[in-house]
Amino acid sequence: MSTDENLASEHQESEARPAEARVEAFIGVREARRSEVAEDYVELIAELIHEQGEARPVDIAARMGVTAPTVAKTLGRLARDGLITRAKYRSVFLTEEGRALAKECRERHEIVLRFLLRLGLDPETAERDAEGIEHHVSQRTLALFSDFADRN
Amino acid sequence: MSTDENLASEHQESEARPAEARVEAFIGVREARRSEVAEDYVELIAELIHEQGEARPVDIAARMGVTAPTVAKTLGRLARDGLITRAKYRSVFLTEEGRALAKECRERHEIVLRFLLRLGLDPETAERDAEGIEHHVSQRTLALFSDFADRN
DNA sequence: AATGATTATTAGCCGAAGCTAACTTTTTAC
DNA sequence: GTAAAAAGTTAGCTTCGGCTAATAATCATT
Numbered sequence: 001m002s003t004d005e006n007l008a009s010e011h012q013e014s015e016a017r018p019a020e021a022r023v024e025a026f027i028g029v030r031e032a033r034r035s036e037v038a039e040d041y042v043e044l045i046a047e048l049i050h051e052q053g054e055a056r057p058v059d060i061a062a063r064m065g066v067t068a069p070t071v072a073k074t075l076g077r078l079a080r081d082g083l084i085t086r087a088k089y090r091s092v093f094l095t096e097e098g099r100a101l102a103k104e105c106r107e108r109h110e111i112v113l114r115f116l117l118r119l120g121l122d123p124e125t126a127e128r129d130a131e132g133i134e135h136h137v138s139q140r141t142l143a144l145f146s147d148f149a150d151r152n
Numbered sequence: 153m154s155t156d157e158n159l160a161s162e163h164q165e166s167e168a169r170p171a172e173a174r175v176e177a178f179i180g181v182r183e184a185r186r187s188e189v190a191e192d193y194v195e196l197i198a199e200l201i202h203e204q205g206e207a208r209p210v211d212i213a214a215r216m217g218v219t220a221p222t223v224a225k226t227l228g229r230l231a232r233d234g235l236i237t238r239a240k241y242r243s244v245f246l247t248e249e250g251r252a253l254a255k256e257c258r259e260r261h262e263i264v265l266r267f268l269l270r271l272g273l274d275p276e277t278a279e280r281d282a283e284g285i286e287h288h289v290s291q292r293t294l295a296l297f298s299d300f301a302d303r304n
Numbered sequence: 305a306a307t308g309a310t311t312a313t314t315a316g317c318c319g320a321a322g323c324t325a326a327c328t329t330t331t332t333a334c
Numbered sequence: 335g336t337a338a339a340a341a342g343t344t345a346g347c348t349t350c351g352g353c354t355a356a357t358a359a360t361c362a363t364t
Contacts, residue, residue, distance in 0.1 A: 071342095119296045229350080
């Protein structure tokens with residue numbers, strides 16, 4: 001069998017040269033995926049502290065829809081990564097870094113959500129889609145979303 | 153410490169009642185995540201077959217930006233799940249089901265990409281963001297994206 | 305047809321994120 | 335202040351999706 005380039009020139013269909021760009025995209029998406037869970041937790045912890053004065057594992061578990069041991073393990077990773085602090089059998093606190101990340105995530109979430117609503121989506125679907133999309137929008141896209149949502 | 157409801161009523165800020173909706177969103181996102189890799193592979197396999205006449209693991213690896221053993225393992229899962237067929241040391245074929253999924257993914261990808269471009273994003277960023285976003289848009293959102301992209 | 309290069313597979317490692325079961329600690333209620 | 339309930343932790347299992355190193359098969363070139 002011939003090489004990639006040979007075959008490409010044999011067939012050379014539409015394609016500007018998306019192949020290499022695509023690789024970068026895949027790699028970027030995999031990177032984004034690695035931080036998704038941490039971002040969701042940190043954002044939720046900030047919310048809980050704001051709403052209820054503290055972030056307890058049991059509430060995190062309920063809101064995330066996972067079991068308590070899963071939360072415990074994830075909190076261990078967040079602590080290791082310097083995003084939270086905690087003492088045994090006590091609730092969780094955000095570090096400076098954690099707070100900064102939470103703020104960033106909250107803002108991003110808000111923008112995506114407002115954008116989807118502005119586009120005409122119903123609130124439930126908008127919430128669900130925003131949760132998935134927010135981790136995959138670049139700064140540029142976010143800026144465009146923001147402009148669109150704000151325009152009347 | 154008091155219960156969730158007690159604390160909520162003590163603080164009861166903005167909030168219509170997004171807490172339960174949020175849980176559903178998180179669960180939905182986790183479900184979507186489980187099929188992301190499979191969808192990317194199937195879509196790419198279809199592309200390779202179209203462009204080059206066959207889908208070889210080495211080309212899949214190059215396009216995905218992963219190593220050959222990673223591809224091998226993933227192809228094993230795809231075969232187990234009935235999306236592809238393959239013979240040892242040969243290239244990969246899509247099953248009926250795999251072809252259907254690939255078509256669906258390609259269409260979704262196209263719509264998201266066209267939407268982002270229509271919004272004014274540069275092609276590289278659009279490609280990268282589309283790759284991440286496409287797995288997290290509901291049918292409703294997709295319909296809105298499509299309408300928006302088509303409007304002049 | 306033999307050999308060297310390319311490609312594919314296998315084995316075995318790792319970390320993330322989920323789970324259940326069992327146990328400890330803390331909180332609540334009496 | 336003690337007993338029951340709730341919350342938190344630990345241990346141990348699973349799957350997924352990466353990786354490297356080593357091996358096996360195929361292909362291409364002479």
